[in-house]
Amino acid sequence: MSFKFENTRVNCYTVGALKRRAAIAIPGIGIFIHPTDINNTDLLRHKFGHILQRKKFGFFFFFFKIATASIISARKANKDATYNHMHCWTEWTANKLSYGFFNCPADWNFKDYPIAADASAKYSVVLPKKVESILFK
Numbered sequence: 001m002s003f004k005f006e007n008t009r010v011n012c013y014t015v016g017a018l019k020r021r022a023a024i025a026i027p028g029i030g031i032f033i034h035p036t037d038i039n040n041t042d043l044l045r046h047k048f049g050h051i052l053q054r055k056k057f058g059f060f061f062f063f064f065k066i067a068t069a070s071i072i073s074a075r076k077a078n079k080d081a082t083y084n085h086m087h088c089w090t091e092w093t094a095n096k097l098s099y100g101f102f103n104c105p106a107d108w109n110f111k112d113y114p115i116a117a118d119a120s121a122k123y124s125v126v127l128p129k130k131v132e133s134i135l136f137k
Contacts, residue, residue, distance in 0.1 A: 005044045008051055027054035042109040049094030066090050087121040
């Protein structure tokens with residue numbers, strides 16, 4: 001099954017990590033989610049934030065910096081229950097871009113999709129200079 005979210009194809013699958021309700025955004029290809037998440041607006045907004053990162057920071061920076069750091073963070077979260085993947089700079093900056101894109105919606109889920117660094121999580125505040133200079137002009 002597939003559908004569009006903000007003109008981006010969303011594909012539903014139950015293979016690999018997707019069967020455990022993981023999700024992935026691959027700019028230029030689409031968003032991949034578990035079928036039970038088709039109405040999960042919070043997740044779709046977050047994943048769309050990764051599409052926005054690609055548009056804002058460019059192909060090479062997205063795939064070689066953002067995607068790489070995000071995959072490493074997601075793998076760490078799968079192995080360490082105390083590690084919060086959403087506190088990784090790649091994730092909260094995707095949320096920040098999406099939050100702005102959707103005009104700061106009143107129903108934004110800040111608990112699960114933070115839009116700022118968590119000062120208590122060291123890994124959330126170290127931003128590449130390119131990201132910092134663009135997001136915090």
